[in-house]
Amino acid sequence: MFDAQINNLKNNSHLNAIVHDLSNDPVFLDKTDGILSGKSIAIKENIHLKGIGLSCASKILQNYKSIYNATVVERIKKAGGAILATTNMDEFAMGSSSEHTIHGVVKNPHDITRVAGGSSGGSAVAVASGMVDLALGSDTGGSVRQPSAFCGIYGLKPTYGRISRFGLVSYASSFDQIGIFSNNVKDMSNLFESISGNDEKDSTSALEKVKPYLFNEKKYKIGLPEEYWGKGIDPEMRKILDKFIAKLKSDGHDVKSISMPKTEYSIATYYILTTAEASSNLARFDGVQYGHRENADNPIDMTIFTRNFGFGDEVKRRILLGTFVLSSGYYDAYFEKAQKMRRLIQKDFKNAFEEFDILLTPTVPTPPFKIGEKMDDPLTMYLSDIYTVPMSLAGVPALNLPIGETKSKLPVCIQAVGDFFNENELFNFAELCN
Amino acid sequence: MNSHGKWKVVIGLEVHVQLNTKSKLFCGCSNESLGKPNSRCCPICIGLPGSLPLPNKSAIEKSALFGIAVNSKINKSVQFSRKNYFYPDLPKGFQTSQFSLPICEGGEIKYLHDNMEKTVQLTRAHLEEDAGKLIHSVQDSATHIDLNRCGTPLLEIVSEPDLRSASEAKAYLTQLKQQIQYLEISNCDMEKGQLRCDANVSIRKNDSDEFGTRAEIKNVNSFKFVEKAINLEINRQIDILENGGKIKQCTLQYDDKADSISVLRLKEDAHDYRYFPCPDLPPVFIDDKIIKKLNDNCPEKPIEKVKRFQKDYKLSLSDSERICQESNFANYFENLIIKIGDVKKSKNILLGDISKLLKDKNISINELPISIDDISKLLNFQNNGSLSVSNFKKAFILKAESNNPLSTILEKNNLLNDDTHSLADIVIEVADANPSELLRYQSGEEKLKGFFMGQIMRKTQGKANPAELVKLIEALKTHSN
Numbered sequence: 001m002f003d004a005q006i007n008n009l010k011n012n013s014h015l016n017a018i019v020h021d022l023s024n025d026p027v028f029l030d031k032t033d034g035i036l037s038g039k040s041i042a043i044k045e046n047i048h049l050k051g052i053g054l055s056c057a058s059k060i061l062q063n064y065k066s067i068y069n070a071t072v073v074e075r076i077k078k079a080g081g082a083i084l085a086t087t088n089m090d091e092f093a094m095g096s097s098s099e100h101t102i103h104g105v106v107k108n109p110h111d112i113t114r115v116a117g118g119s120s121g122g123s124a125v126a127v128a129s130g131m132v133d134l135a136l137g138s139d140t141g142g143s144v145r146q147p148s149a150f151c152g153i154y155g156l157k158p159t160y161g162r163i164s165r166f167g168l169v170s171y172a173s174s175f176d177q178i179g180i181f182s183n184n185v186k187d188m189s190n191l192f193e194s195i196s197g198n199d200e201k202d203s204t205s206a207l208e209k210v211k212p213y214l215f216n217e218k219k220y221k222i223g224l225p226e227e228y229w230g231k232g233i234d235p236e237m238r239k240i241l242d243k244f245i246a247k248l249k250s251d252g253h254d255v256k257s258i259s260m261p262k263t264e265y266s267i268a269t270y271y272i273l274t275t276a277e278a279s280s281n282l283a284r285f286d287g288v289q290y291g292h293r294e295n296a297d298n299p300i301d302m303t304i305f306t307r308n309f310g311f312g313d314e315v316k317r318r319i320l321l322g323t324f325v326l327s328s329g330y331y332d333a334y335f336e337k338a339q340k341m342r343r344l345i346q347k348d349f350k351n352a353f354e355e356f357d358i359l360l361t362p363t364v365p366t367p368p369f370k371i372g373e374k375m376d377d378p379l380t381m382y383l384s385d386i387y388t389v390p391m392s393l394a395g396v397p398a399l400n401l402p403i404g405e406t407k408s409k410l411p412v413c414i415q416a417v418g419d420f421f422n423e424n425e426l427f428n429f430a431e432l433c434n
Numbered sequence: 435m436n437s438h439g440k441w442k443v444v445i446g447l448e449v450h451v452q453l454n455t456k457s458k459l460f461c462g463c464s465n466e467s468l469g470k471p472n473s474r475c476c477p478i479c480i481g482l483p484g485s486l487p488l489p490n491k492s493a494i495e496k497s498a499l500f501g502i503a504v505n506s507k508i509n510k511s512v513q514f515s516r517k518n519y520f521y522p523d524l525p526k527g528f529q530t531s532q533f534s535l536p537i538c539e540g541g542e543i544k545y546l547h548d549n550m551e552k553t554v555q556l557t558r559a560h561l562e563e564d565a566g567k568l569i570h571s572v573q574d575s576a577t578h579i580d581l582n583r584c585g586t587p588l589l590e591i592v593s594e595p596d597l598r599s600a601s602e603a604k605a606y607l608t609q610l611k612q613q614i615q616y617l618e619i620s621n622c623d624m625e626k627g628q629l630r631c632d633a634n635v636s637i638r639k640n641d642s643d644e645f646g647t648r649a650e651i652k653n654v655n656s657f658k659f660v661e662k663a664i665n666l667e668i669n670r671q672i673d674i675l676e677n678g679g680k681i682k683q684c685t686l687q688y689d690d691k692a693d694s695i696s697v698l699r700l701k702e703d704a705h706d707y708r709y710f711p712c713p714d715l716p717p718v719f720i721d722d723k724i725i726k727k728l729n730d731n732c733p734e735k736p737i738e739k740v741k742r743f744q745k746d747y748k749l750s751l752s753d754s755e756r757i758c759q760e761s762n763f764a765n766y767f768e769n770l771i772i773k774i775g776d777v778k779k780s781k782n783i784l785l786g787d788i789s790k791l792l793k794d795k796n797i798s799i800n801e802l803p804i805s806i807d808d809i810s811k812l813l814n815f816q817n818n819g820s821l822s823v824s825n826f827k828k829a830f831i832l833k834a835e836s837n838n839p840l841s842t843i844l845e846k847n848n849l850l851n852d853d854t855h856s857l858a859d860i861v862i863e864v865a866d867a868n869p870s871e872l873l874r875y876q877s878g879e880e881k882l883k884g885f886f887m888g889q890i891m892r893k894t895q896g897k898a899n900p901a902e903l904v905k906l907i908e909a910l911k912t913h914s915n
Binding site for chain 2: 066174201285
């Protein structure tokens with residue numbers, strides 16, 4: 001079983017996609033009549049798999065082992081899926097290139113001099129290179145959609161609250177969602193159906209029922225938010241995207257443009273709120289109870305030395321920013337204002353879905369960039385998430401789907417955005433476009 | 435009444451009470467205060483990565499019940515916030531607490547001080563999680579961490595600066611503790627840290643309206659020490675001001691062994707806690723049904739019970755306060771009255787034999803090892819003369835020590851007088867055996883009463899009930915053989 005996948009796993013170690021190869025003894029192979037039976041799955045290394053290392057690609061958790069299973073792992077088990085590997089990522093899911101990792105930079109299978117995207121780069125590569133059928137990642141501002149776009153596969157960020165976060169190491173709790181990578185819609189919808197739905201272990205998990213997905217032929221009302229279709233898109237990609245839109249129109253779908261005026265505030269809002277939450281969520285890595293510890297004469301210094309040694313630059317940058325925006329005297333100016341803006345951005349989406357079934361935007365502005373290209377320029381790196389961050393602020397589901405490739409064989413993708421809890425509409429659209 | 439010359443004292447208290455819920459505030463771990471170090475822990479309460487908190491509804495309801503009892507406004511949407519700081523006993527690096535919307539806002543506690551009823555306004559009462567404990571070991575000169583206490587629900591009750599002396603502070607605390615015990619939401623055992631107190635103290639000139647700079651005394655663990663610490667702080671501040679100095683805002687700690695206070699940190703070193711709404715915990719709503727249920731179940735306030743007992747049972751203030759100190763004790767009193775039908779006797783036995791037994795055995799009224807039925811039986815025997823006062827006490831203690839039925843205990847220890855019928859027989863026997871004395875008695879020689887008394891007492895080995903005996907001897911005047 002899984003011979004082809006295991007072969008791909010063993011032969012592609014140079015891509016640095018995998019942290020723990022479990023294919024010699026896959027987890028949960030026992031159940032044969034589940035919806036996921038016969039499916040091989042990889043999970044991002046920030047999702048708890050009992051007994052397996054959980055470093056989150058950080059020095060601070062380098063030797064940490066999980067002692068319990070995440071809810072998604074339990075649900076995969078119940079549905080008969082086999083977990084073959086855990087995957088590489090940006091440290092604590094902070095990054096857009098899977099370069100900020102202790103496990104080596106993840107390489108894009110389409111061009112190994114280019115990044116795979118991030119932060120769930122390892123999961124994207126594992127699926128794109130056939131190591132597994134499916135993979136889980138986590139998406140806080142685009143960490144599933146952007147790497148799936150860079151690797152040319154399907155990538156879903158579900159509605160916030162759709163999939164339990166219990167057992168997912170938190171980066172920004174009010175944004176984090178476990179997402180899915182796949183090579184086809186059917187596999188994705190099956191995994192989605194298996195792991196989504198309310199979980200009493202996660203107070204933020206939604207009560208909405210999960211309906212089985214069934215394909216139906218239909219004509220869509222499609223919105224094109226003009227703020228996403230302006231300057232800044234790679235010209236070659238733009239052509240392919242425009243052709244795709246034109247085809248939709250000629251197929252009889254109703255395509256119109258729409259304005260979402262608050263879009264320009266997305267990146268600022270996102271980085272204020274996520275870093276604030278991250279500064280608090282990552283406070284537990286203090287060297288006291290678990291993880292790496294640096295020696296010092298007193299507990300305060302111990303924590304300072306441990307965190308200084310244990311966290312990489314990008315994580316430190318975000319913790320500092322988050323600490324700043326929550327500080328007394330700045331809270332109102334930054335955190336409070338950003339929360340208000342978040343509600344306005346959400347309203348933009350709610351308004352749009354009164355008129356449209358789905359929205360279409362580019363997933364990324366450019367094809368995958370070169371390894372090392374943006375490491376010294378965090379701001380440019382942050383801007384590579386410009387099209388994925390607003391959906392995370394709003395909490396709506398979004399699906400990356402591959403639509404073509406550039407002359408140099410780099411993937412070109414588009415992002416379909418749906419109304420709250422309407423992931424099935426996105427699956428349907430993707431299947432329609434297939 | 436404390437007097438500090440030209441200085442007016444302003445005190446506000448922050449009281450932390452551990453709620454007696456079955457499980458902790460955000461996980462299913464037991465909330466017992468027992469257990470080996472780190473035995474009552476799970477990924478949630480020790481903050482392992484990936485774990486998420488689940489709010490305990492019972493803790494929320496107990497907090498709301500407190501608010502209802504002290505006339506607070508109950509915020510129906512309960513929002514938790516994170517208070518961020520690093521400390522080795524705080525495994526998540528933040529304490530989940532409440533900030534802008536506490537469960538209870540406002541409210542008041544009435545208390546008696548020097549026979550006067552006074553009122554303290556409450557600012558708020560909010561729910562938060564306790565931290566772990568650091569244990570400094572002499573054996574291996576290391577510091578160990580016990581995380582059992584992590585996640586224990588705490589209700590923090592913040593008063594307005596309405597208290598004007600250390601003894602008022604103590605009286606308020608006593609009333610607050612009593613109120614909480616009445617609600618049965620905490621055991622308030624200060625030795626176990628179930629009730630802890632911080633005091634904010636400032637002074638100002640009598641004729642000034644402006645508040646002075648305040649100092650906070652942290653974590654004092656007995657009412658006596660709170661009173662002492664506040665008085666020390668008042669004197670420290672008066673000394674500084676009278677010598678032309680200025681009070682610096684600071685946090686102090688009280689050392690009960692040395693009976694002294696010392697500065698822990700100055701305001702400049704105060705934490706910026708960076709409160710923000712906890713993104714893992716959406717607001718929990720307390721619906722009207724729950725509020726109604728809590729309202730219906732909210733017991734009488736202790737201070738009102740004291741007043742009612744004074745009025746209904748004609749008790750003195752001090753007796754009423756004694757009886758109402760614990761709600762179970764007060765309830766027991768009312769049960770006794772129903773059973774015995776006599777307020778005075780109920781009060782006497784409660785404050786007498788029962789209280790003594792509780793004190794000797796160091797137990798509460800709920801653990802009283804003698805049933806209210808047996809007490810009632812004993813009192814009946816006493817009333818009808820078959821149990822003397824000293825034998826009543828004996829029987830009471832013996833029953834408390836034994837599982838044997840009361841009748842067995844009385845019989846085995848020969849505590850009951852022979853019943854009144856057989857006492858009458860003995861009287862007749864003695865009279866018949868002494869016919870000439872009887873004749874003289876019947877013809878008016880009253881002093882022979884003493885003769886018969888002596889004879890009968892000898893025969894009954896002193897167990898005859900004297901009152902009963904007097905009656906029977908009186909009756910001999912008309913006895914004929």
